[in-house]
Amino acid sequence: MRIPMISAALVAVLVGYGSTLALVLSAAAALGATPAQTASWIFAIAAAKAVGSAFLSFRYRIPVVLAWSTPGAALLAATTNVTLPEAVGAFLVAAALIALTGAFRPLGRLIARIPDGIAAAMLAGVLLPFCLKASLAAQSLPALVLPMIAMFLAVRLKNPALAVLAALATGLVLAFVTGAAQLPPLTLPLPTLIFIPPAFRLDVLLGIGIPLYLVTMASQNLPGFATLRAAGYEPPVAPALITTGALSAIAGLFGAHTVNMAAITASICLAEDTHPDRSQRWKTGVIYGGFWMVIALLSPVILPILAALPPALMMALVALALLAPLMGALTAAFTPPHSRFAATVTLTTAASGVAAFGIGAAFWGLLAGLAVYALEHLRTPST
Numbered sequence: 341m342r343i344p345m346i347s348a349a350l351v352a353v354l355v356g357y358g359s360t361l362a363l364v365l366s367a368a369a370a371l372g373a374t375p376a377q378t379a380s381w382i383f384a385i386a387a388a389k390a391v392g393s394a395f396l397s398f399r400y401r402i403p404v405v406l407a408w409s410t411p412g413a414a415l416l417a418a419t420t421n422v423t424l425p426e427a428v429g430a431f432l433v434a435a436a437l438i439a440l441t442g443a444f445r446p447l448g449r450l451i452a453r454i455p456d457g458i459a460a461a462m463l464a465g466v467l468l469p470f471c472l473k474a475s476l477a478a479q480s481l482p483a484l485v486l487p488m489i490a491m492f493l494a495v496r497l498k499n500p501a502l503a504v505l506a507a508l509a510t511g512l513v514l515a516f517v518t519g520a521a522q523l524p525p526l527t528l529p530l531p532t533l534i535f536i537p538p539a540f541r542l543d544v545l546l547g548i549g550i551p552l553y554l555v556t557m558a559s560q561n562l563p564g565f566a567t568l569r570a571a572g573y574e575p576p577v578a579p580a581l582i583t584t585g586a587l588s589a590i591a592g593l594f595g596a597h598t599v600n601m602a603a604i605t606a607s608i609c610l611a612e613d614t615h616p617d618r619s620q621r622w623k624t625g626v627i628y629g630g631f632w633m634v635i636a637l638l639s640p641v642i643l644p645i646l647a648a649l650p651p652a653l654m655m656a657l658v659a660l661a662l663l664a665p666l667m668g669a670l671t672a673a674f675t676p677p678h679s680r681f682a683a684t685v686t687l688t689t690a691a692s693g694v695a696a697f698g699i700g701a702a703f704w705g706l707l708a709g710l711a712v713y714a715l716e717h718l719r720t721p722s723t
Contacts, residue, residue, distance in 0.1 A: 348614045349627040351502075352405065352605040357386075357635055359504035360410045362657045363470075365646060367416035367597070371424045377595050379643055380534040385596035386636035388587040390629040392599060396580055397625025402573040403609050404625050405564075406584065407602035410665060411555040415466050415548065415702055416597060417658075418693060422544055424595060429538040430549035431592035437553040438561075438598065439585025442578040451557060458709040459558040460672035461683035465690025465705050466555065467666040474659035481652040484514050488653070492660050501604060504661045511653045512645070520653075524644040531640050533594045547700035554706065556600050559669065564601025571610040572618060575601075604664075682713035 361382075368378040389406045396404035412434075416427065441448045478485040491510040496503035515521040561581065568575040580601060588598040609624045635642075646654070673683040690705025 342615055345614050345621070345624045346627055348609050348611060349624050349631055352602075352608040352628055353631040353635060355501050355505055355608065356407055356602065356605045358508050359661045360408070360413065361642075361646065362508075362654045363410065363413045363417060363661060364408065364597075365643075366654070366658055367413045367419075368424075368595075370417050370419050371422060371427045373424050373595060375643075375647070376532070377424060377534055377536065379531060379640060380536075381595035381597075382639045382643060383531040383636050384533060384591040384594035385599060386632050386639065388591040388596065388599045390632035390636060392583055392587045392629075393632065394626045394629030396576065396583060397622045397629070400576045400579070401619070401622045402568065402575070402625070403606070403614075403621045403623075403628075404568070404575070404580065405602040405606040405609050405628055406599050407560065407564075407605055408596075409552070409556045409560055409598045409600050410662075411463050411466060411559050412552045412597050414470055414662060415551055415555060415700075418466065418469060419548060419700060420695070422548065423539065425536055425539040426541050426544045427548060427597075428536050428592055428595065429540040430544050430552060431597050432538055432589055433545050433549035434553040434556065434598055435585045435588035435592055437549075437585075438556065438588060438600070439582050441557065442581025442585065451554070454554070454558075454706075454710070455676065455679045455682070455713060456558075457673050457676040457679035457683040458686050458706065458713060459554060460669045461674075461686035461709060462551065462690050462702055462706045463555050463559050464666060464669035464673050465687045465692075466551075466702050467662045467669060468687070468691045469693060470662050471659045471666050473655050477652040477656035477659065481520075481650055481656075483518065484511060484520060484650065484653050485656045487514060488656060489660065500664065501608065504657070507660050508657055511649065511657060515649050515653060520650050521648045524648050526641060526644075529640045531637060535593060536595050538593070543697060543699045547695065547703050551700065551702035551706065552598060555702075556598050559665070560600040560603070563603040564606060567601075567603045567606045567610065571607075573610075679713055682709045682716065685709050685712045 385408050392406045488507045488511045492503045492507040495506040565575045584599050614624050615621045686705045686709030689708045690702045693701050
């Protein structure tokens with residue numbers, strides 16, 4: 341086993357876990373999850389990523405790397421008045437739609453007809469409110485947050501993929517050294533799964549389930565497949581969607597949101613220096629899955645440490661983690677000139693956070709953008 345393959349897989353896992361775990365914890369808190377349910381969520385989704393990455397990589401002999409849905413977690417973290425069982429019902433719907441997209445091609449073609457600019461604008465509208473909170477966090481806790489931001493900016497100049505991880509490490513050290521956080525008693529209990537019976541509420545299915553499916557497909561799965569193609573591999577699109585959909589459904593019953601194809605962490609595992617022979621790089625995906633299983637087993641130790649950190653520090657970390665996805669979403673939203681106004685309507689509506697009839701702003705943003713886009717393209721061209 342080549343050392344570069346092991347190191348690439350380990351770095352990819354640390355980047356994926358450390359850079360967005362705070363966002364997943366925020367999502368769990370927004371849904372009223374107890375500490376035990378949050379631990380179940382993290383263990384289930386980490387195990388799903390481990391199993392899916394190892395299986396798909398071994399089965400298709402290409403390095404398939406899975407991640408959790410970062411924009412999906414942001415969508416959930418902005419949710420109000422939704423219980424965890426109701427969210428689980430939405431998770432199951434989103435998972436079923438992902439699997440159906442792989443098994444039923446007409447559904448995939450229907451989703452593909454949504455203009456890229458509008459889909460990206462919906463994602464940007466979900467992410468923007470979180471990024472705006474960085475300034476509030478710096479104002480309320482400058483001694484911890486400002487050095488963390490400085491470390492983020494410094495490391496980003498050299499290695500953008502490690503910038504958030506470096507910021508997290510800086511925040512952890514400062515919080516415990518200055519006494520802003522107290523180190524909890526460290527034990528090594530076995531992780532446990534807690535079954536959460538789903539509850540199906542129509543407004544939650546529309547306000548969370550559908551947007552969760554759309555942002556996962558548009559901002560995670562499609563870039564993930566594109567990353568594999570750019571590296572010279574033909575991705576197993578249908579099997580990957582069916583597998584991730586099935587794993588998401590299973591993990592969802594224990595409180596976890598969706599798993600999907602990775603793009604940024606996948607690029608780490610696809611680098612040429614992992615192995616000179618492209619046909620052997622699939623082993624990196626299997627190693628990556630193994631490391632994720634280790635992370636899943638260690639979650640009862642890691643989560644109490646993060647839970648001890650000041651809320652403002654976690655708020656800043658979430659904001660820093662979402663800056664790159666926000667930049668990508670804004671770029672994609674306003675690149676196509678024919679949908680810029682519709683994308684602007686989508687972005688402002690989704691970012692407003694206003695829910696109508698109990699349905700979240702992301703859904704209304706998408707609906708408003710599609711309506712404006714349709715109206716603009718119904719105009720008779722002037723002659």
